[in-house]
Amino acid sequence: MxxxxxxxxxxxxxxxxxxxxxxxxxxxxxxxxxxxxxxxxxxxxxxxxxxxxxxxxxxxxxxxxxxxxxxxxxxxxxxxxxxxxxxxxxxxxxxxxxxxxxxxxxxxxxxxxxxxxxxxxxxxxxxxxxxxxxxxxxxxxxxxxxxxxxxxxxxxxxxxxxxxxxxxxxxxxxxxxxxxxxxxxxxxxxxxxxxxxxxxxxxxxxxxxxxxxxxxxxxxxxxxxxxxxxxxxxxxxxxxxxxxxxxxxxxxxxGATPATPPTLGEVASIIRRHGELLAAHFGEDKGMRDIRKHVAWYLHGFPAGADLRRSMALVKTISELDDLLDQLDPDVPFPAAANGPRGRQGSAASVSLPENWLDDPDDCAVPVGADVMHSGG
Incomplete structure (x- = not known):
């Protein structure tokens, strides 16, 4: 393309x-x-x-x-x-x-x-x-x-x-x-x-x-x-x-042969690398706060245990992340339960619009305040 x-x-x-x-x-x-x-x-x-x-x-x-x-x-x-x-x-x-x-x-x-x-x-x-x-x-x-x-x-x-x-x-x-x-x-x-x-x-x-x-x-x-x-x-x-x-x-x-889906040990290595990259970009404190949401997605479908998942959701340092990842069984194969939808889904809802927004589709007035928002959404 x-x-x-x-x-x-x-x-x-x-x-x-x-x-x-x-x-x-x-x-x-x-x-x-x-x-x-x-x-x-x-x-x-x-x-x-x-x-x-x-x-x-x-x-x-x-x-x-x-x-x-x-x-x-x-x-x-x-x-x-x-x-x-x-x-x-x-x-x-x-x-x-x-x-x-x-x-x-x-x-x-x-x-x-x-x-x-x-x-x-x-x-x-x-x-x-x-x-x-x-x-x-x-x-x-x-x-x-x-x-x-x-x-x-x-x-x-x-x-x-x-x-x-x-x-x-x-x-x-x-x-x-x-x-x-x-x-x-x-x-x-x-x-x-x-x-x-x-x-x-x-x-x-x-x-x-x-x-x-x-x-x-x-x-x-x-x-x-x-x-x-x-x-x-x-x-x-x-x-x-x-x-x-x-x-x-x-x-x-x-047309190439795809690689075998990663084992839990390989996923742990990927999480570790992701944490390193986030720490380099944001600093260790913010980087570890950011990795927490990713860990939940990474471990979706894997047997990891509730206590370990909770600890990872509170991880503060790269060293602590390493220790927690070492507790995962590296030989667990990628499970079928890890496939399929992930991330936000929510439910449908009516769309909030400015007053009279739908009256004239050819109106080219710039909407007031619509660009007063933080980058990232």
């Missing part, structure tokens, strides 16, 4: 996830793909950063734009609601060589975002959406930095926006579009509607169309592409606690 100047050996993209896809996690995924599949073939996108916070050089936001020295292409996701701020942020990325690829987020369903007109609410405002995409593309003109756009099916079942969004993004110069095949009202619940990915692929023919939603193993990715005709897949929750999934996907798409 080709996105702008980048030829990806496998059509796989790591979805930006708040509090997950920092430089430590991306490095781990890339290391495991290289060691288990012999190559680094996909696109690994950092956590979402807010355009306004980037322009204002908020220290936390700037730290989130950290990339590994050997990371290529450096892929950054931008949350934006204002064409002017979007242009300034994209221009800053170009002039200061902060990234090689810009992905734009129009899919966040979190109420604090949508109630101000951002995230998954914004594509309903067709003209404003187009102006924002155009601003990012204009800022990167004359460079090799492609702009891609990710969005959802729409606000709810009565307000689908994905076909218009795909068409507009392509017309404004986006290099690819990605669809999370749920509405904002679904959040992460229920089942992704892959038929809508197929509809978008049929509607947008000049650039790659990627699908996202309910891909938890390599077979799911192949099934989505076969069912929808999409050009690539975006992997989110499926890689939580399974950063080696990208190696399995690479093998699937290149």
């Amino acid at each position: 080709r996105i702008g100047p980048f030829d990806l050996h496998s059509p796989v993209v790591l979805a930006p996830m708040a509090g997950v896809t920092n430089v430590a996690f991306r490095t781990l995924c890339r290391e495991l793909e290289l060691s288990r599949a012999g190559t680094v073939s996909g696109l690994y996108v950092c956590e979402m950063v807010t355009a306004r916070a980037m322009v204002e050089r908020h220290p936390v936001t700037m730290h989130m734009t950290t990339f590994a020295p050997d990371e290529s292409p450096r892929s950054l996701q931008l949350y934006a609601v204002d064409p002017e701020t979007t242009y300034a942020a994209a221009k800053m990325i170009v002039e200061e060589d902060l990234a090689d690829h810009i992905d734009m987020n129009f899919g966040c369903p979190v109420p604090k975002v949508t109630r101000r007109g951002g995230g998954a609410a914004l594509p309903y405002k067709r003209r404003l959406f187009g102006q924002i995409v155009a601003a990012a593309v204009r800022a990167t003109e004359g460079t090799d930095i492609p702009v891609t756009v990710k969005f959802r099916i729409g606000i709810d079942d009565e307000h689908h926006t994905h076909l218009d969004a795909g068409r507009i993004a392509a017309e404004e110069g986006a290099a690819a579009v990605a669809l999370h095949a749920r509405t904002a009202a679904q959040r992460y619940s229920g089942t992704a509607d892959w038929e809508q990915i197929g509809a978008l692929k049929a509607h947008v023919t000049g650039i790659p169309v990627l699908g996202n939603g309910d891909i938890f193993d390599a077979r799911d990715a192949v099934a989505m592409m076969a069912a929808t005709g999409c050009d690539g897949v975006v992997i989110g929750r499926g890689c939580l606690g399974r950063p080696w999934l990208f190696a399995e996907l690479s093998a699937e798409f290149t």
Whole structure:
């Protein structure tokens, strides 16, 4: 799959996830793909950063734009609601060589975002959406930095926006579009509607169309592409606690024999490496607080014992993490119970929107306060 100047050996993209896809996690995924599949073939996108916070050089936001020295292409996701701020942020990325690829987020369903007109609410405002995409593309003109756009099916079942969004993004110069095949009202619940990915692929023919939603193993990715005709897949929750999934996907798409799923001992080594990378990025204290949620995902389905799990949920130092990991039985094979959905699911709910938001889809007024939020979502 080709996105702008980048030829990806496998059509796989790591979805930006708040509090997950920092430089430590991306490095781990890339290391495991290289060691288990012999190559680094996909696109690994950092956590979402807010355009306004980037322009204002908020220290936390700037730290989130950290990339590994050997990371290529450096892929950054931008949350934006204002064409002017979007242009300034994209221009800053170009002039200061902060990234090689810009992905734009129009899919966040979190109420604090949508109630101000951002995230998954914004594509309903067709003209404003187009102006924002155009601003990012204009800022990167004359460079090799492609702009891609990710969005959802729409606000709810009565307000689908994905076909218009795909068409507009392509017309404004986006290099690819990605669809999370749920509405904002679904959040992460229920089942992704892959038929809508197929509809978008049929509607947008000049650039790659990627699908996202309910891909938890390599077979799911192949099934989505076969069912929808999409050009690539975006992997989110499926890689939580399974950063080696990208190696399995690479093998699937290149015809190689996939590596055997890791034993509990190998998973322990991966957790240890993840902890080291987090400590290097955040410092040991914050790094160990961050690893706690990952440990629960890593051990999903494995026999680990309630006491050991509780201790790991309170781990404070790398030395303590090492001691706890040494208590795991290294010979336990990867269990079938460790497969399948993971991460947040929740339930569907009505979408919080600004007052009168649905009255005029061609209104291009910038929503008030929608960019006053922390990077990461």
